[in-house]
Amino acid sequence: xxxxxxxxxxxxxxxxxxxxxxxxxxxxxxxxxxxxxxxxxxxxxxxxxxxxxxxxxxxxxxxxxxxxxxxxxxxxxx
Amino acid sequence: xxxxxxxxxxxxxxxxxxxxxxxxxxxxxxxxxxxxxxxxxxxxxxxxxxxxxxxxxxxxxxxxxxxxxxxxxxxxxxxxxxxxxxxxxxxxxxxxxxxxxxxxxxxxxxxxxxxxxxxxxxxxxxxxxxxxxxxxxxxxxxxxxxxxxxxxxxxxxxxxxxxxxxxxxxxxxxxxxxxxxxxxxxxxxxxxxxxxxxxxxxxxxxxxxxxxxxxxxxxxxxxxxxxxxxxxxxxxxxxxxxxxxxxxxxxxxxxxxxxxxxxxxxxxxxxxxxxxxxxxxxxxxxxxxxxxxxxxxxxxxxx
Numbered sequence: 001x002x003x004x005x006x007x008x009x010x011x012x013x014x015x016x017x018x019x020x021x022x023x024x025x026x027x028x029x030x031x032x033x034x035x036x037x038x039x040x041x042x043x044x045x046x047x048x049x050x051x052x053x054x055x056x057x058x059x060x061x062x063x064x065x066x067x068x069x070x071x072x073x074x075x076x077x078x
Numbered sequence: 079x080x081x082x083x084x085x086x087x088x089x090x091x092x093x094x095x096x097x098x099x100x101x102x103x104x105x106x107x108x109x110x111x112x113x114x115x116x117x118x119x120x121x122x123x124x125x126x127x128x129x130x131x132x133x134x135x136x137x138x139x140x141x142x143x144x145x146x147x148x149x150x151x152x153x154x155x156x157x158x159x160x161x162x163x164x165x166x167x168x169x170x171x172x173x174x175x176x177x178x179x180x181x182x183x184x185x186x187x188x189x190x191x192x193x194x195x196x197x198x199x200x201x202x203x204x205x206x207x208x209x210x211x212x213x214x215x216x217x218x219x220x221x222x223x224x225x226x227x228x229x230x231x232x233x234x235x236x237x238x239x240x241x242x243x244x245x246x247x248x249x250x251x252x253x254x255x256x257x258x259x260x261x262x263x264x265x266x267x268x269x270x271x272x273x274x275x276x277x278x279x280x281x282x283x284x285x286x287x288x289x290x291x292x293x294x295x296x297x298x299x300x301x302x303x304x305x306x307x308x309x310x311x312x313x314x315x316x317x318x319x320x321x322x323x324x325x326x327x328x329x330x331x332x333x334x335x336x337x338x339x340x341x342x343x344x345x346x347x348x349x350x351x352x353x354x355x356x357x358x359x360x361x362x363x364x365x366x367x368x369x370x371x372x373x374x375x376x377x378x379x380x381x
Contacts, residue, residue, distance in 0.1 A: 010213065010214070010215075010216035010217065011216065012122060012134075012212050012213070012215070012216065012238075013210075013212065013213035013214070013216075014115070014119040014120055014135070014136050014139075014212065014213065015210075015213060016213070017136060018113075034216075035216065035217060036216025036217070036219065036242070039219065042217065042219075046287075050205075050286070051204040051205050052204060052205060052206060052214070052217050052287065053204040053208055053210075053213065053214050053217070054213055054214060054217070065204070069156060
């Protein structure tokens with residue numbers, strides 16, 4: 001079964017866009033939340049990652065901070 | 079190993095524009111870079127690139143990429159460049175991933191944000207301390223923040239924060255702000271902004287996240303309770319891997335008006351050089367000059 005992928009981002013963040021583009025290019029389904037708009041999601045992201053910069057990618061509970069293409073690829077097997 | 083005519087290191091505005099010119103000249107070349115876009119992608123609002131009264135950094139980079147992609151250019155992305163050095167008649171380019179050789183190289187590796195170098199900075203990196211206002215400013219909704227640095231990047235961070243944060247302290251070490259007056263005026267007009275000049279950041283404090291900064295002005299220390307620290311105190315050139323070329327005191331590669339370095343065959347363009355004016359539009363122009371000069375250099379080698 002496909003892993004559940006959640007991307008915490010902000011509207012203006014270039015690395016967030018790169019992350020989402022990368023996932024889309026690899027046909028990965030993901031949920032995107034804008035932590036600039038959604039304060040509950042922002043709080044959740046800080047709790048999960050222990051830090052406050054975007055993007056944060058949650059892949060089945062594994063937390064990746066930043067557009068780390070290698071880590072994301074490894075986690076998703078792409 | 080195949081020897082290319084030209085390797086372009088970096089693909090920000092300088093490298094991309096150099097590549098467009100090289101492609102149109104049908105040169106045998108390769109682009110080696112960490113990413114395509116560089117610092118331009120991190121600019122929020124750009125209002126001084128001719129032809130666009132207003133465009134965001136990511137949008138301008140998107141246009142650059144479209145322009146680049148119409149040519150069939152070999153681009154090696156995600157590369158960490160470790161060495162550019164002339165050896166005999168060729169220039170060696172090494173990355174963590176591979177080795178390349180060319181008769182000419184254009185170094186367009188740009189620059190990266192400088193650290194503040196104060197107590198607490200390392201500890202609170204990404205825990206309230208950020209070097210990318212464009213990325214992280216939305217995170218400081220309805221809290222107080224401090225922007226460190228009164229140049230254009232600092233003012234850019236202030237103007238972005240006005241829409242988001244409750245209160246913004248702008249801290250400048252010098253006696254006046256160096257940013258364009260049009261930006262300073264916008265900041266001064268906002269009731270949210272407090273400008274502190276002649277002010278030094280002494281430390282960043284907090285527990286798990288930033289809770290404030292201690293600043294000093296004329297020997298007097300005071301704590302500012304802020305949750306975000308947006309550092310915009312200048313940049314350092316990404317040039318350590320370029321060996322044998324002359325650099326200035328800031329570590330920038332010294333170039334002449336043809337973008338030639340002190341080593342024949344190694345050219346440099348844009349923010350990594352000592353060129354006057356670290357601007358996107360200047361970097362683009364420098365990229366053009368570098369390719370034209372490299373083309374000329376290569377044609378003379380053959381004759």
